[in-house]
Amino acid sequence: MLKVWGRKTSVNVQKVMWAVAELGLPHERIDAGGPFGRLDTPEYAVLNPNRQVPVLDDNGFILWESNPIVRYLAEQYGRGTLAPEGRHGYARADQWMEWSITEIYRDIIGVCFTNFVRVTAKDRDTAAIAAAAKRVGDKLVILDRQLDGRAFICGDKLTMADIAVGTLMYRYYTLPVERPKLANVDRWYGSLSARAPYQAHAMIDWQPMKIPGA
């Protein structure tokens, strides 16, 4: 059976778990990271020498890095659904997965989320948050154009592209940051939020993760 190592509050674990749920794969998730520790053990270093979550174990095939895990699951178990058929369709979905990491991840998670959850209110860098939110808003204009006339990023079906980008969106929409009005992105996020697998794995309340004073 498929095993996923990682706490459910990790955005990168959420991405993998959402894919697993969309594919309907029998699985076991093992808590690791954050308050659960485990990452500094010698056994965990064998699974992932970076000592991070998530890690996938598919009957002995071990893989780390959330986007490659999602791509693997999509190709292995979701050809024609999460993994678009054909080189061009697949590459287009892959392009948006990469975009999520290179263009918006750092500002949403590394700057905004981190400042609201891991920094006390007194030390919060509000200028950095505002600048990051502005950069994300500008980038999401590009996504808004892509979603014009499309239900999902690559067309009428949910793909691995929606999983990679969409996982970040729950945090983006629930953080107290300035967001431009983007009708297509709002509609798309609304449709993700209506899916049971997204609700179960990506819409995880992050308020309890706040450090005291945050």
Ligand SMILES: N[C@@H](CCC(=O)N[C@@H](CS)C(=O)NCC(=O)O)C(=O)O
């Ligand atoms: N690029 C990696 C990043 C993994 C990562 O940053 N994981 C974080 C959680 S989101 C982690 O393991 N943090 C240590 C911990 O949870 O204790 C991926 O996409 O899988």
